[in-house]
Amino acid sequence: VPGSDVLHTTAVVPSRQYRRIAQAVPYMIEENLAVDVEDCFFALGDRNAQGDIEVAVVGFDIMQSWFDEIEQPGLNVTALITEHELVNAEADSAIVLDRGQAHIDLAGNGSV
Structure with missing residues (x-):
């Protein structure tokens, strides 16, 4: 979603x-x-x-x-x-850019 x-x-x-x-x-x-x-x-x-x-x-x-x-x-x-829960950054933070939106995983501190 x-x-x-x-x-x-x-x-x-x-x-x-x-x-x-x-x-x-x-x-x-x-x-x-x-x-x-x-x-x-x-x-x-x-x-x-x-x-x-x-x-x-x-x-x-x-x-x-x-x-x-x-x-x-x-x-x-x-x-x-949710889309940003599909981003997985176990050790470091990660950002995925998708059609003008950024999905961010803050490595153990949640997704935004």
């Missing part, structure tokens, strides 16, 4: 219980959002090397448009991955 449609960020959540993490994350990163948390879908990832929770955020309206496109041809989709 287009990386420009998804905010990738991290949240500092001390709890280890998934339910509490899922409840806290939207409000921990609320200041980074241009829309209300109630209008967003939050995908929680693993903890990074610093112990922060990796988070991907997308608006429900954008997510619904992706689902509508997937349903039309009857595709069986198991995961949605």
Whole structure:
């Protein structure tokens, strides 16, 4: 999916219980959002090397448009991955230029 449609960020959540993490994350990163948390879908990832929770955020309206496109041809989709997550820089940072957009992997510090 287009990386420009998804905010990738991290949240500092001390709890280890998934339910509490899922409840806290939207409000921990609320200041980074241009829309209300109630209008967003939050995908929680693993903890990074610093112990922060990796988070991907997308608006429900954008997510619904992706689902509508997937349903039309009857595709069986198991995961949605943003373009810049496909850039892999394990040791160093990497930049991929694609049709006027830059996809960047900051070697362990996330993708943009």
